[in-house]
Amino acid sequence: MKKICIAFALLLALALSxxxxxxxxxSGKLNxxxxxVEQLEAIDGVSHELAEEIVKTRTENGEFVDMSELLxxxxxxxxxxxKLEKVIYIEPASDCNC
Numbered sequence: 001m002k003k004i005c006i007a008f009a010l011l012l013a014l015a016l017s018x019x020x021x022x023x024x025x026x027s028g029k030l031n032x033x034x035x036x037v038e039q040l041e042a043i044d045g046v047s048h049e050l051a052e053e054i055v056k057t058r059t060e061n062g063e064f065v066d067m068s069e070l071l072x073x074x075x076x077x078x079x080x081x082x083k084l085e086k087v088i089y090i091e092p093a094s095d096c097n098c
Contacts, residue, residue: 032058035088
């Protein structure tokens with residue numbers, strides 16, 4: 001019985017650590033710092049005008065370093081940000097000190 005409990009505890013620890021690793025998986029998501037207007041407007045809730053504004057903001061201010069920066073753009077509220085976090089991610093530039 002003791003061996004079964006130890007084995008179960010090890011299996012549980014392994015499962016929990018694997019969940020942590022895969023939680024940051026960005027496969028299938030769109031990198032906000034390289035996304036085009038066309039790619040952004042294909043996302044549910046993002047109009048052509050909003051996609052243009054996101055790209056314009058990135059061009060004028062540099063790459064995004066945090067998703068919350070999107071809240072500074074007219075048309076992005078907390079509800080839309082939560083939706084976007086499911087389909088986009090931010091990969092900082094290699095020279096970013098963030």
